[in-house]
Amino acid sequence: MIKPFVICEYKTNMIPSVKVGGIGDFSVYKTFDCGQCFRFDPVENSSNKVEFGGTVFRRYVRFIQNDDNTIDIIGSTEEDFYNIWLNYLSLDMNYDFINKELVSVLDKKSDIAVMQNAIEASRGIRILRQDPWEALCSFIISQNNNIPRIKKIIKAMCEKYGEPFSVENETYYTFPTAESLALSTPEEIFTLKCGFRARYIHDAAVKIHEKSITPEMILNAPDYESADAILRKIKGVGAKVSACALLFGYGRLDAFPIDVWIKRVMEKHFPDGLDYKKFGNFAGIAQQYLFYYERYLGGNKITSTSLQNEAM
């Protein structure tokens, strides 16, 4: 069992920073590039290390992958690491155990082989524990849309409806509250170039703001189907968007979002079908692995060449 810990606290250009060990095989690149979050971007640095920076929880942080099984977090105190980032990055979960589980529930030899390849390709991905409202709103925007454009719309939304805050003379914006969007109008939201999703965003904001849907209702729902049913009362929230919000925002790792990529994986690698319910409480992690495997590696067996290309 791995146990993350702060190795040391230091300053980077006056910004509090920490070096963290005990992170297992955590991959900054795969975690922030696998399409689960939209407010992180790669950052260039002189040492050619993988680095991603983003705005979350009214903070701007950068995660840097080192080659000695540590990460640096620029913009985090030791206290913030234990209170926020440890949980946000799911570093407290034993992914080695989960990976073994995902294989052990399968019977067919060919299914096992596919899953093992997907696990190997995706090794290091962590399902982030994102803010429920941010995840819900972001995945409403994501529908029928591609990642660059989703990011653009969310950025515009944060600049229009979020709150500015400053770190070392740089201005960043928080993700808008449900209240600020609920008090706006679909017509105003439409100016973010989000098209027909504007009224969906507004409907979600109103329902969350007036508390006809609360995180407690979702978290206390007895099973997946009832949690799903609550979210789907929101206009524009179907099975896919609901599953993404539950998986990435509400911590329901049994959610299994089915999009075109997953359909493609299923047809290609599981021609006889695969009941994702077999993966039980870790179905969402299996989904991310299969998604990443197909989306980024084309469902090809991982090689040293593909690893190098991926590091670029």
Next chain:
DNA sequence: CTCCAGGAACTCC
């Protein structure tokens, strides 16, 4: 059941 909505990025030739 099928088509369309608004739009930019991506794919293919």
Next chain:
DNA sequence: GGAGTTCATGGA
């Protein structure tokens, strides 16, 4: 470089 495709959901 230009034409065609992608993408989730709900309403007509």
